[in-house]
Amino acid sequence: MLYFQQNARKFGKSIALLSGSQAYSYSTLIDQAEKIAGLLVEDQADLHQSPVAYMVEPGFAYVSAQWGIWLAGGIAVPVALAQPVDSIQYIIQDTGAKTFICSACFTSLLSDFCRDADVRLLVWEEVPETASKSLPEINVDKGAMILYTSGTTSLPKGVLSTHHGIESQIRSLVEAWNYTADDHTLCVLPLHHIHGIINVISATLYVGGKVEFLPQFSPEEIFARFKQGALNVFMAVPTIYFKLIAYLESLPESERIELKTCMQAFRLMISGSAALPVSVMEKWEILSGQRLLERYGMTEIGMAISNPYAGERRAGHVGMxxxxxxxxxxxxxxxxxxGQPGEIQIKGPTVFKEYWGKEKASQEAFTEDGWFKTGDVAELADGYYRILGRNSTDIIKSGGYKLSALEIEEVLRTHASVEDCSVVGLPDEEWGEIVAAAVVLKDKKSSPExxxxxMRQKMPAYRVPRKYLxxxxxxxxxxxxxxKNDLKVLFT
Structure with a gap:
């Protein structure tokens, strides 16, 4: 019996999910998952690691569909709700999925596509009340989930993780971040990425906690949930914190004070999936009383490095x-x-198994002795790792220097007129690459000059952007x- 099935039976009538206006117990959740599994296997004994795509709304439908696929012996392939049909077609063709589960609201988008592709379409709301079926015993070393990389430099690759790998990721986070059955977290993240699937949902449900869902991003609604006083854990990406800060700063002082009091009661707030600007971390701490815990991970490795739950959460660093x-x-x-920068490499049970159907890419992703090559550059000082950027996009090679785009961005953000920015390297015959900065201004008064x-007052000339957009x-x-590859095109 898989870990989530065992845990769901153990937690029984405890509330697992709050979705819409309804609360769902662990027993209700696993019962629905078993119905879906029975529908998927039909007359087979086991799906034998056949990929099953699913495009369902966040909440009870999403989790029960995912668990149902796993209980049937299939590999879960979550599809983004805003995914265009061309991208869905790519995922179906790449995985070879022959079954697609969707919420009723997506049938008009998917029915013709699935018919033409000879893919069985199951509507989540139409899952019948079937008699219980004998479900297969699932080996933990079997494939469990395929998540797609962003594909910024090539077509997206399907990252295959096993059940053992997923549970290893969960157990690592539960230990490091002190998840308990008292946790009540709000999910505001898309559920085709590891951040929402593992860190928010899976780890919380692993210990018997509650996950509440917000179908659409809304600062007003997020803070309304905060005011209710039930939530004690919140995880988001830097852009969400950026938007929440802007909303807070627009409120009267009395409302900001009230919300700060609510947020100070949280046991944990985390930022991840992109570099957390120091300025955002500092502003959030002032407004919320919470020092964000920044961590480092990626689709292929889950979470790998984290600032401590108890201890110094060092700004600009991702921790240990x-x-x-x-x-x-x-x-x-x-x-x-x-004592010098280099590529981060990762090893351990949390690391993915392979890129789906891409043997050469899978081999090239690992060293001969089994370390995964992340492609991210970092340095280690006093036990804390600091990410300097991605080899391909954030490390700019100019005039013999290796420059960190992330470091230059941090300095540029300290200018009073800069709301946000991003730094890239542009090809140059003389220098190899030159530093260029795209800037979002708070006002229209600043100029490149x-x-x-x-910037020349803050850093050596060779690090200062030569172009501004x-x-x-x-x-x-x-x-x-x-x-950043899309951004580079805008400079031409």
């Missing part, structure tokens, strides 16, 4: 290795380095990360 995770920093020749003067907003993906 999580339980069960091995971390090392290596140079371009794969030699371990100390003014920003250039400011003013935008109303930065291009981002669903998790709030700036899509």
């Amino acid at each position: 290795p999580l339980p069960g995770v091995q971390v090392r920093i290596v140079d371009e020749k794969n030699r371990i380095v100390e 003014e920003l250039n003067t400011f 003013f935008l109303s907003e930065l291009p981002r993906n669903a998790m709030g990360k700036v899509t």
Whole structure:
């Protein structure tokens, strides 16, 4: 019996999910999952790791569909709710999924597509009250979930994790962040990424806690839930905190004080999925009384590094290795380095199994001795890791220097007129790459000359942006990360 099935039976009538205006117990959740599993297996004994795509609304439908796929022996393939049909077609073709579960509101989008692709379409709301079926025993080393990478430099790759890998990720977080049955968290994140699926939902349900769902992002609604006083854990991406800060700053002082009192009662607030600007961390602490816990992870490895739950949460750093995770920093020749930047490599049971159907890419992702090559550059000081950026997009090689775009961004954000920014490297014959900055202004008064003067007072000339581009907003993906390859095109 898989861990979530055992736990659901153990927690029984305790509330697991709050979705819409309804509360769902663990027993109700696992019963619905078993009905879905019975419908999926039909006359088979086991789905034998067949991928099953699902596009369902956040809440009871989502979790029961995911668990149902797992109980039937299938591999869960979550599809983003805002995914265009072309992207859905790519996922179906890449995974070879022959079954698609959807919420009723998506049938008009998917019915013709599934018919033409010879894919069985199951509508979640139409799952029949079937007699219980004998469900397969699932080996924990079998495939459990395929999540797709962002695909910024190539077509997205399907990241396959096993049941053992997923539970290892959960257990590591439960130990590090002190999850308990008293936890009540709010899910505001998309559920085709590991952040929402594992950190918010799976880890909370693992210990018998409650997950509350917010179908659409709304600062007003988030703070309304905070005021109710039941929530004690909140996780989000930096862009969400940025928007919440802007909303708080627009409120009268009396309302800000009331909300700060509510937020101070939370036991934990976390930021992840993109680098947390120091300015955002500091503003949030002033407004909420909460010092955000920043961590580092990715689809292929789950969470790997985290600031401590109890201890110093160091601004601009992602912390220390999580339980069960091995971390090392290596140079371009794969030699371990100390006291200087290098690529982060990760090893442990939390690491994914393979890229689905891509044997060569899977082999190239690992060293000969089994370490996963993240492609992220970091340095280690006083036991804390600090991310300098992604090798391909955040490390700018200019005139013989290796420059961290993230460091330059932090300085640029300290200018009084800069609301947000993103730094990239642009090809240049003389320098290799030159530093360029896209800037979102709070007002329209600043100029490239003014920003250039400011930056030259703060850092050496070779690190100062040579080009500036003013935008109303930065291009981002669903998790709030700036899509730097899209940004580079805007400079041309």
